[in-house]
Each structure stands twice: as C-alpha cells, then as structure tokens.
Amino acid sequence: MSDIPRKSSTRTRRLASIPLGIAGRAAVGYGKKLAGGDRGEINAELSAKAADQLFKVLGELKGGAMKFGQALSVMEAAIPDEYAEPYREALTKLQAAAPPLPAKSVHRVLDQQLGTKWRERFVSFDDTPTASASIGQVHRAVWADGRDVAVKVQYPGADEALRADLKTLSRFASMMASMMPGTDVKPVLAELTERMEEELDYRIEASNQRAFAKEFDGDSDFAIPKVVASAPKVVVTEWMTATPLSTIISKGTVEQRNRAGELFALFAFSSPTRVGLLHCDPHPGNFMLRDDGRLGVIDFGACAPLPKGLPFALGRMVRLASEERFDELTQLLYDNNFVIPGRKVTDREIDEYLRPFTDPIKTESFHFTRSWLQKVAGTAADFNGSQFKTARSLNLPPEYLMIFRVLLGGVGIGAQLDAEAPYMRILADWLPGFTEDDERALPAGG
Numbered sequence: 001m002s003d004i005p006r007k008s009s010t011r012t013r014r015l016a017s018i019p020l021g022i023a024g025r026a027a028v029g030y031g032k033k034l035a036g037g038d039r040g041e042i043n044a045e046l047s048a049k050a051a052d053q054l055f056k057v058l059g060e061l062k063g064g065a066m067k068f069g070q071a072l073s074v075m076e077a078a079i080p081d082e083y084a085e086p087y088r089e090a091l092t093k094l095q096a097a098a099p100p101l102p103a104k105s106v107h108r109v110l111d112q113q114l115g116t117k118w119r120e121r122f123v124s125f126d127d128t129p130t131a132s133a134s135i136g137q138v139h140r141a142v143w144a145d146g147r148d149v150a151v152k153v154q155y156p157g158a159d160e161a162l163r164a165d166l167k168t169l170s171r172f173a174s175m176m177a178s179m180m181p182g183t184d185v186k187p188v189l190a191e192l193t194e195r196m197e198e199e200l201d202y203r204i205e206a207s208n209q210r211a212f213a214k215e216f217d218g219d220s221d222f223a224i225p226k227v228v229a230s231a232p233k234v235v236v237t238e239w240m241t242a243t244p245l246s247t248i249i250s251k252g253t254v255e256q257r258n259r260a261g262e263l264f265a266l267f268a269f270s271s272p273t274r275v276g277l278l279h280c281d282p283h284p285g286n287f288m289l290r291d292d293g294r295l296g297v298i299d300f301g302a303c304a305p306l307p308k309g310l311p312f313a314l315g316r317m318v319r320l321a322s323e324e325r326f327d328e329l330t331q332l333l334y335d336n337n338f339v340i341p342g343r344k345v346t347d348r349e350i351d352e353y354l355r356p357f358t359d360p361i362k363t364e365s366f367h368f369t370r371s372w373l374q375k376v377a378g379t380a381a382d383f384n385g386s387q388f389k390t391a392r393s394l395n396l397p398p399e400y401l402m403i404f405r406v407l408l409g410g411v412g413i414g415a416q417l418d419a420e421a422p423y424m425r426i427l428a429d430w431l432p433g434f435t436e437d438d439e440r441a442l443p444a445g446g
Helices: 008-036 039-059 063-074 081-093 103-113 158-171 171-177 185-199 202-215 245-251 254-275 312-321 326-335 347-357 370-380 385-391 396-416 423-430
Strands: 122-125 135-143 148-155 225-230 234-238 276-281 287-289 295-297 303-305
Touching: 103 148, 103 225, 103 234, 148 423, 158 347, 185 202, 202 225, 202 234, 202 254, 202 276, 225 347, 245 254, 245 287, 245 396, 254 276, 254 287, 254 295, 254 396, 276 396, 312 326, 326 347, 370 396
Parallel strands: none
Antiparallel strands: 122 135, 135 148, 148 234, 225 234, 276 303, 287 295
C-alpha cells in the first residue's frame, strides 16, 4: 500500500465507509433473502465481507483508527459467538498484520533517521516486515555485531494521521457528553492525547523499554528485549523468538493458556511498583510465550508514569468490593472523584452496578471465559438496566484512564485465553491498599 492518508477529512470519509458499506451489503442481503436464498449462508457471507472491510480500512488508515481496532480486538471475546467469528479473525490480524508500507518508504525513513549509510550498521536487513502496528512496522535484521534485531520504523505521516484521528475524536466530545450528561470528557481526551503524542517519539519508547529491560533482566517470569539503538522515528531492539499470544489463544494447551493469563496479570500489577511505569498497550500482539515459560513483552510506546506504583485508593476500592462493604466503597468513590459532581449514588446502586463484575475477586482463583465476559458485557450494555442508569452518574478521573484500559484489556485477554489463575494472590502481592489495614482514603493517584 502507499503512504497512509494524513488529512482529517480523508480519514473521516474512509471511516464513514465502514457503516455505509455494511448498510449497503445488508440491503443486498435482504433482497437475496426475499428471493429465497439461504439465510445462514447469506448472513455468513455478509459478516465475512464486513469483517474484511473493517480490517482493510482500519489497517490502511493505521494511526488512531487502527489503535481503535486493536482495542476492539482485545474485547472481541465479549461478542456473542454467533456473530464474532469473522470479526475475531479480522481484528486479530490487526494486532500484527496490517497492510505494510513499500520498501522505498521504509528506506526513506531509515535514511532520515539513521543516516544515508544506515545499511553499514547492519549485516542484513529484510525489506519484508514481520509485523505491522498502528504507527510503525517491524523488520528483522542482523546488527553489525551479529545480533538478531527488530527494527521498528514509524510510518511517514503517522504523526499527522494520529493527530487527525484525535481531532476527529475531540469533535465527538460534545456528543459523548450528551450521552453521558455531566461527564467531563475533555480531561480524559487530554490524557489520551498526551499518551498518544508520546508514542510518536520512539526515543521515549526506547527509554521506557530500557527501564523495563533493566528491572526484569534475568527475571524468571518475564523477558524484555534490550534496546540497541534509537532515533525519533526508528528503534532497534534485540530480536525475541517466542510464540505469539494470539497463537496461544487459538492453539495453546491449558497449561500454556493459564500460564500466559497469570503472567499477564502479574506483569500489569507488578510493573508500576518495580519500574514506576505501566505498560498501557494490552493487546495480544505485544505479548508472547517463550519456550522457557517466560512472558515476552514488546512495544513500550504507550506507558503511563506511576512513580508511586498503582494508586492506594484503587486497592482499597477492590478490597471493599470483594468484601461487599459498599457503604465504605461508595464514600471512597465520592472522595476520589468517581462520582460526577452534583450526582448521587447509593450503596445499593453501587452494589447492583458492581455485582456482575466482581466474580474474579471473590475467589482465590478465577476462570475467565468468553461466556462469562459475554454475560457481563450484555448486562453493562442494557440501556434499560439499573447498571446503565448508575453508570451515567459515575466518572472516570483522567489519571485512571490508562489504568482502566489495562484492567479491561487484561479481562479481555483472560477471556480469550480461557485462563484460570490465582489472581487474588497477585492483587495481594502487588496492589497497594488491597491488603493493608490502613483505612486511609487517599486521593486518586496517591
């Protein structure tokens, strides 16, 4: 494919083609059904074509649009099975196999970032990418010292495309506010924009990865590739050979799936304490299982700084929810700005709102399944249900945006893996405020 579209108007028009295309195919399918066609075959054909279009459009747009698709890929386990299969395959491909850029475009970036004699720094360089992400693609190469390396090259125009998508998202702020009266979405969008802007500078990603690689060097559970070289739009790291999490999800043994689920949770909850950073891009394309049983982690562009670890108040909230102490939990939500100013929620409403989601923190181990997640998602999406009514009075403080993104992503990945693991032990070991007897209700982020 050619370089990615950069203009906001062009990208918005391409995104609009997805629902329009689906509507057009639905009309054709309706005609075929009237003509006596097999409903099952027609529905399957329409779903397959819609999924293919979704992959093609989001993959070619890349930027924020593709990030949205990757976020959907994590939560596809929540989609009822009768609808999910075609989309599951398309969204999984978005994790690592979007349409690549031509070699000449890649060489142009390398010329600009590593100098026109960049080839002298490599023994060999494979022009065919091994993976394609939202703002860059990865090539395998051999560094001058003989090490196998991964070379991530940012797409030309990725910065403009990402900012265009964020601008489009900002236009929807008023619409989102009307759907959730009282919610101030602007601080949340500002936090999202700041994190995405950081992803555009690969020097920040390299700094994040160096911090993780140093802390987890020689770790028995995790493997982080070391950084070899970096520039604003190119980063070179050691190559890591392992089985992608997407393969573990589809073909892994019970032991592999449980191991991956446990390690993903352990990595998410321990990193803020150990590194002072939270890896904020929780989709299977960034994780893999090595033959030695360690979880390999890549792509550190999206990281939230948490120098004090995860918020103490979050651990208290989880503990109070697990013990069903909803009077104290409700007050803690008020104290930490999780309730929209001027709104009122009762202990009973919080109880009813959280009950479908609290199964994983009620037992020492929990088995995440697609059926469980589909049931929970169905309850949350019921516009006529009490949970949705309560949700309209709740707020997400911007400093919790990335934390909840990782938590939700972890739930989605756990359900995809069909994993059972001792999640309560991980919380007890690594979530501040979860086991402490201290009754402090610290401000968010404290």
